[in-house]
Amino acid sequence: MKRLLTLLLLVCLGTLHAQEWQESYASALDRANTTDKPIVLVFSGSDWCAPCIRLKKKILDSEEFKVYATENYVLYNADFPRKKQNQLPEDKSGVNKTLAEKYNPKGYFPLVVVLDKNESVLGETGFNPRLTPEKYISLLNKFIK
Structure with missing residues (x-):
């Protein structure tokens, strides 16, 4: 019983800190308008593009990026x-x-x-393996301000 409760607690906590990738671009646009947050639109080839896979693993799936993105960005992956x-x-x-x-x-x-939120491009970048999640966030934020 204790294991079940612990597992349930971990799942709930994990969902609180999970970044929310929007299922559709329309929902991303709607969310950007209601929250006044920028959209981070990622073009990727999830099963063939090595730099895309490294971007996801090193930056997008990092705890630092997940926590920051949840509060500051609307995310959509154009895969x-x-x-x-x-x-x-x-x-x-x-x-x-x-x-x-x-x-x-x-x-x-x-x-x-x-x-x-009006779909105007503020900036664009790719993947730089030398950047940490914190520096990547800083780079994205330079486009916003």
């Missing part, structure tokens, strides 16, 4: 997986392609674009 088992639903794939045409026409991966 372009290649493996058949990882394919996105057609509607989400279509939205991601439209976003790429508008914000990533050269097809850079990974590309992180910071947008304001």
